[in-house]
Amino acid sequence: MNDIILKVEHLKKKYVLERTLLGKEKLVLNAVDDVSFTIQKGESFALVGESGCGKTTTARSILNLINVDDGKVEFDGKTLFDMEKKDKISPKDMSKLRKDMQIIFQDPFASLDKRMKAYQIVGEGIKKHKLAKGNGVFKMAEKYLEICGIDKELANRYPHEFSGGQRQRIGIARALAVQPKFIVADEPVAALDVSIQAQIINLLNDLKLRYSLTFLFISHDLRVVKYFCDRIAVMYLGNIVELASGKDLFENPLHPYTKMLLESIPVSHPKLRRKTRNLEESEIIFENINKGCKFYNRCTFAKDGCKNKKPNLKEISEGHFIACHEHI
Numbered sequence: 001m002n003d004i005i006l007k008v009e010h011l012k013k014k015y016v017l018e019r020t021l022l023g024k025e026k027l028v029l030n031a032v033d034d035v036s037f038t039i040q041k042g043e044s045f046a047l048v049g050e051s052g053c054g055k056t057t058t059a060r061s062i063l064n065l066i067n068v069d070d071g072k073v074e075f076d077g078k079t080l081f082d083m084e085k086k087d088k089i090s091p092k093d094m095s096k097l098r099k100d101m102q103i104i105f106q107d108p109f110a111s112l113d114k115r116m117k118a119y120q121i122v123g124e125g126i127k128k129h130k131l132a133k134g135n136g137v138f139k140m141a142e143k144y145l146e147i148c149g150i151d152k153e154l155a156n157r158y159p160h161e162f163s164g165g166q167r168q169r170i171g172i173a174r175a176l177a178v179q180p181k182f183i184v185a186d187e188p189v190a191a192l193d194v195s196i197q198a199q200i201i202n203l204l205n206d207l208k209l210r211y212s213l214t215f216l217f218i219s220h221d222l223r224v225v226k227y228f229c230d231r232i233a234v235m236y237l238g239n240i241v242e243l244a245s246g247k248d249l250f251e252n253p254l255h256p257y258t259k260m261l262l263e264s265i266p267v268s269h270p271k272l273r274r275k276t277r278n279l280e281e282s283e284i285i286f287e288n289i290n291k292g293c294k295f296y297n298r299c300t301f302a303k304d305g306c307k308n309k310k311p312n313l314k315e316i317s318e319g320h321f322i323a324c325h326e327h328i
């Protein structure tokens with residue numbers, strides 16, 4: 001029996017940056033640099049890493065929202081694209097498949113149309129995918145708002161009349177209302193106060209069990225994914241550097257970068273986070289000229305060999321993968 005719902009193979013996406021410190025030389029940023037993983041049906045799979053490591057680019061590539069340079073993605077037995085074979089799903093088939101692949105965004109305010117009422121926001125997908133007609137759309141939208149903790153009395157309100165946590169509940173109801181199989185949650189709690197974060201994670205956990213959902217959960221904060229995810233992939237500058245079950249990753253982190261993430265105290269506010277850590281131009285330049293491990297210049301365990309040879313992701317123990325010369 002094949003329980004895999006999503007298969008990502010050798011995904012690559014680069015951006016050519018115009019601004020440059022090196023005269024006229026172009027800077028190529030390998031935002032996603034050969035990423036492969038699978039997600040099982042009903043699993044919650046986390047992508048974790050600092051700002052700019054390629055989490056959102058990976059998610060947008062999987063959802064077929066951007067064109068990639070290389071790789072293959074299969075969802076629920078269908079090929080969304082296979083760059084080697086120059087194969088891509090038709091826009092019509094992709095549009096149908098969007099019902100099964102939903103997304104919850106980081107910023108619940110920016111992602112909700114300010115001119116639409118809560119029930120209209122949730123009802124849009126219901127109408128598009130013909131899941132109800134006429135007044136049935138309103139009733140169904142109300143139902144999903146209530147499931148997500150928004151009283152139906154409030155269904156006529158606009159996004160600005162809700163709190164941040166409530167807005168995120170509307171965003172979740174919008175995704176849930178089309179009865180998807182798979183949800184990408186891209187930093188769904190990063191913009192919320194810590195007290196509200198736990199409520200939203202609890203809601204997602206309840207929905208996951210109630211509707212047998214599969215999640216790709218993106219976060220910069222390992223503490224958030226700890227309570228939600230079955231397996232965790234740690235990303236660094238476009239690569240997965242460690243992949244393990246949540247239990248293994250927390251009890252036995254192996255990659256020096258994972259250890260660093262676990263030791264660091266995350267800054268909770270996203271605006272502060274952006275200031276503290278984003279991919280710097282010097283790192284992009286380093287990445288372009290670097291033939292070895294991308295973590296080399298930050299790694300306290302680095303040896304000479306790490307400078308010249310890229311480490312591949314290898315299985316160290318059952319289900320525990322790591323890309324580090326120290327462990328291979």
Ligand SMILES: Nc1ncnc2c1ncn2[C@@H]1O[C@H](COP(=O)(O)OP(=O)(O)OP(=O)(O)O)[C@@H](O)[C@H]1O
Pocket residue numbers: 015016029031049050051052053054055056057058220279
């Ligand atoms: N359209 C674009 N044009 C140029 N560079 C881009 C574009 N989109 C993303 N990037 C760059 O690609 C890298 C990966 O970006 P991405 O948004 O995937 O990171 P992320 O891990 O989601 O970060 P964050 O935690 O801040 O959301 C970053 O350096 C980013 O600046």
Ligand SMILES: [Mg+2]
Pocket residue numbers: 055056057186
């Ligand atoms: Mg992102």
